[in-house]
Amino acid sequence: MYANQILLAEDDSTDAEFFQRALQRLDSPPELIWCKNGLDALEGLLNASASSPLPRLAILDIKMPGMSGLEVLEKLKANERTRNLPIIIMSSSDEPQDIAQAYDFGANSYLVKPNRFQDLRELVGSINSFWIKTNRLRPMVG
Amino acid sequence: MHLSHDPVAESIRKVYPYQVDLENCDGEPLRHIQVVQAYACLLAVDLEDLVVRHVSENTLDIIGTPWKEIIDRPIQDVLNYEVTAQISVGLSRDDGFETLNPIQAFFTVNGERLIKNVIVQRDEDCLYIEIESASEFIQASRYQQLLSRAISKIQRIKEYDNLFTETATVIRQVTGYDRVMVYKFDHQFNGEVIAEARAEDLEPFEGLRYPHTDIPKQARDLYLKNRVRLITDGKIPPARLHQSQQSDINNLDLSMVLCRGVSPVHLEYLHYMGVNNSLSVAIVLDGKLWGLFALHHYSPRFVDYSIRSMLAFIGQIFSGHLSLQSANRYRQETLTRNLARLAIGEMITKTRDLFDGLTKGSHNIMNMFPGISGAAIYFEERFESFASTPSLADIQGLVGYIQKLGNPESNLLFYSENLSEQYPPFEDHCDDAAGGLIIFLNPELTDWIAWFRPTVTQTVTWGGRPDKEVITAEDGTRRLGPRRSFSKYVETVDGCSAPWLKEEVDMALSLRITIQNSLMQRYTEVKQVNEQLKKALQDLETFSYTVSHDLRAPLRAINGYTEILAEDYGHQLDQDAHRIIAKIHGGVEQMNSFITDILELSRVGSGGLEVEPLDVSTIAAEVIAELRPVYASTTDIGIEIKNKMPLVKGDKRMLRQLLLNLISNALKYIQPDEQDNYRLEIGVRKVKHKGQPVYYISNTGPSIPEEYARSIFEMFSRLSTQSDTEGTGVGLAIVERIVNRHDGEVWVTDDKLGVTFNFYLDAQKN
Structure with missing residues (x-):
């Protein structure tokens, strides 16, 4: 089963706060699990169990101290249990090689952090509704 | 030409086995006269x-x-x-x-x-x-005494200029001859009497010149074998040489023989000169015949062998002294000039500018040589002339002539005392540029320094008209006679400058080397600076990339919190507070565009190009579709994209950016034409540039003043007259950068609709 949770790996607390605020404005917001770096996020997801199931979705920043979002992504997609977890890379970078690499590692989507809060709110809304719908279509794993 | 009835010549000739005539005069066989x-x-x-x-x-x-x-x-x-x-x-x-x-x-x-x-x-x-x-009066002790006195006198001479007169005087004292001359050859072997000591009643010969034909080559060669030559009495007939029947040597070679018979031509010559006895001592310098001590006596005279050997010895002492003195003088001159060259070299280092160093200091190219009418320098398209020189165009004409000659001595140096003789157009400059010395500062011979010397009207006083006569004898044979007239003949020689001395030529060469060293040093420095710049530019690109990214985070924070403030606490704020929030948003937006553009700029500079054939009209249409809502939502702009434009080879992303920036720039600054129509046109020009199609983006509006036509492509440059129009000033810099990376060009014209940006790309090489 998936928990009604979204995991966010983000080292910038302001960006994390914006994401949280944008999420809270949804009608029935999922719970946000905020990891301040890549390693925390990876450990949390790999250690998921019946008592602590996988979130519905993981959103990873690229530039983080210790382990970058792309590394976390690579490792999650290589792991049998987390292989099917939808992962969105969300970065301030719009460098083509970053985008290409993210998709190469199996990211489900690549989003550039919007400059305006309003844009972020809309984006978070669509992410939430799209992935809830997508999840429903797929067989439950876990 | 005239018939000869000269009894003296006839009697001299009778005893000689050879007929010296026009056919063999050059090789008149002096050493074989039997x-x-x-x-x-x-x-x-x-x-x-x-x-x-x-x-x-x-x-x-x-x-x-x-x-x-x-x-x-x-x-x-x-x-x-x-x-x-x-x-x-x-x-x-x-x-x-x-x-x-x-x-x-x-x-x-x-x-x-x-x-x-x-x-x-x-x-x-x-x-x-x-x-x-053998003269009984010449005792060994007397001989010693004379010799040592003569030598010590010569060695005491300090002044170079006195050396000749003093030596002539010493020789006259020792020998008792009527006249002792120091006779110096020039490089064509014309002789000049540069000093003499003579009996008081004699006419001075000093300063007179004698043509090279007076002492022909074969006679000069004999002087190197036998340094002393005595002709005792021209009037007494010589003694014929008899040869054994058993001898297989015909015509004995007499070049070593001291009493060798005298050429009839020379005897005639002495006769016309009124000289009865002559004694010549060769002065040999560096293995070459420098000149002669010429001793004349007007009555017959015999000089003892011992005295003649002593004169040969004095000749050697004199040569040694001469070479020492001229070496000293050369060293002195070189030293003085070297000081000037060093001062110029120092000035070049100090001003860090070759051109200024050569022209600005108190020692400069103008005062390097004495007797200069003017000097000029042409270096890296800068020209400066001092005093009186021909015009730059005229000097370039001469330089062109030298370029055609090539660089035969391969020392990048050319000099002449008579420029117009070699290069006739300089005839007009005979007065102040009769002679020239040019050093070239590069192997292509395009950069140079030139010095000019004025014409010197030289008065040459010949000892008689310097031509030999052709004499036709009664039997019809023609022969060469010596000149008969020794009355002074003055000739004026024009069009030549004072000579460029060896030390002056050497000085110019060493200045050229100084300049080359400094150019080499500068080249190395420039290369280093270039590499540093390149590194700095790379650093800057990395830096701007990082900074732009890092700048975005705080901007998002400002923007986000301001929005949240407006949304969540908007009801508690008054109208002024809302206006302020709008201002904050505006500022953030502008900052954002800056960052986007700078990122784009740094991206254009780095990374490889992926060149492929691209259709400009398709990409332009996409870009316009994207921009129209932003710029043309309120104004009705007639946009025309010409069909059938040729494909261009370029990097797709960059070409898109290029068109985006040019089109958005056009839309930003567009103004209505006289019919109040806003129009934008994208097309290709009829004339290709460097074989590539030239694309243009033209819009209605005032043309860009010519003085800004280049600077608009510089970073952060915006036309001040249009400061109210939004824009970062980076857009056109990006355009130029993209074009440069494609080995193309971009420029502005004021044709077509009004303002037209033109570009071509030539990215085949990449």
Whole structure:
């Protein structure tokens, strides 16, 4: 089963706060699990169990101290249990090689952090509704 | 040409076996004239059997034995034991007869016992024995005394200019000749009397010039073999040389023989000069004939062999002194000039500018050489001239001529005392640029420094008209006669400058080397700076990339919190607070565009190009579709994209950025035309540039003033007149950068609709 949770790996607390605020404005917001770096996020997801199931979705920043979002992504997609977890890379970078690499590692989507809060709110809304719908279509794993 | 009825010439000629005429005058066989002067007799002995094979007719007069009793006789039968004993000593010595000469011996002539000097010399085949009078007055001690006094006098001479006159005076004192001249050859072997000592009643010859034909080449060559040449009495007929029937040597070579007969041409020459006796001493410098001591006497005179050897020795001392003095002078001159060159070199270093260094200091190219009419420099398209020089165009004409000549001496240096002779257009500049010295600062011969010298009207005083005469004799044969006139003949020579001395040419060469070193140093420095710049640029690109990214985070924070503030707490804020929030948003937006553009700029600079054929009209249409809502939502703009534009090779992303920036720029600054229409046109020009199609984006509106046409492509440049129009000023910089990376060009014209941006790309190479 998936928990009604979204995991966010983000080292910038302001960006994390914006994401949280944008999420809270949804009608029935999922719970946000905020990891301040890549390693925390990876450990949390790999250690998921019946008592602590996988979130519905993981959103990873690229530039983080210790382990970058792309590394976390690579490792999650290589792991049998987390292989099917939808992962969105969300970065301030719009460098083509970053985008290409993210998709190469199996990211489900690549989003550039919007400059305006309003844009972020809309984006978070669509992410939430799209992935809830997508999840429903797929067989439950876990 | 005239017929010769000259009794003197005729009588001289009679005794000579050779006819010297026009056909053989250049090779007039001086050394083969088979006569000797009457003052001595000659016995030439075959070295194999020591038998006399050639003998002069006059032996009876000199040694008391008729020549017929000498020829074909062994030497010991002819000469007494004292002499033959010395000869056998000389034959066994390595240094030959040099230290034995003269051998003194008694001969009985007409019943009188006379002391004679026997002078012996040898070559590979022959022994040449000359017997002449010995002066009883020349005692060994007297000879020593004269010589050492002469030498010490010469060595005491300090001033170079006095050397000649003083030496001539010393020689006259020793020899008692009427006239002693120092005769110097120029490089064409014309002679000039540069100093003389003479009897008071004689007319001065100093300053007179004599043409090179007076002492022809074969005569000059003989001076190198025998340094002293005595002609005792031109009027006494010489003695013919008889040859043995057994001898296989025809025409004995007399070049070593001191009493060798005199050329009839030369005898005539002396006759016309009024000279009866001449004695010449060769002055040899660095193996070349520098000049002569020419001694003239107006009555017959015999000079003892010992005195003649002493004069040869004085000649050597003089040569040594001369080379020492001229070396000293050269060193002194070079030293002075080197100081000037060093000062210029220092100035170049100090000003860090070659051109300024050569022209600005108190030592500069103008005062490097004396007697300059002007100097000019052309370096890296900068030109400066000092005092009076031909115009730049005229000098370039001369330089062009030299370029065609090439660089034969491969020392990047050209000089001439008579420029117009080589390059006729300079005839117009004869006055102040008769002579020129040019050094080239690069192998292409396009950068140069030139010095010019004015014409010197030289007055040359010849000792008579300098031409030989062609004389037709009564029998119709033509021969060359010597010049007869020695009355002064003054000639004016124009169009030549003062000569460029060796030390001046060397100085110019060393200045060229100084300049080349400094250019090399500058090149190295520029290369280093370039590399540093390149590194700095890379650093800057990395830096701007990082900074732009990092700048975005705080901007998002400002923006986000302001929005949250407006949304969540908007009801608590008054209208002014909302206005302020809007201002914050505006500022953030602008900052964002800056960051986006700078990121784009740094991206264009780095990374590779992926070149592919692209359709400009398709991409332009996409870009316009994207931009129209932003810029043309309120204004009705007529946009036309011409069809059938050729494909262009380029990087797709960059071409898109290029069109985006140019089109958005056009839309930003668009103004209505006279019919109040807003129009934008994208097309291709009819004329290609460097084989590539030229695309243009033209819009209605005022043209860009010419002074801004280049600077608009610089970073952060915006036309101040349109400061109210939004924009970062980076857009066109990005355009230029993209075009540069495609080896193309972008430029502005004020044709078509009004303002037109043109570009072509030429990215094949990448």
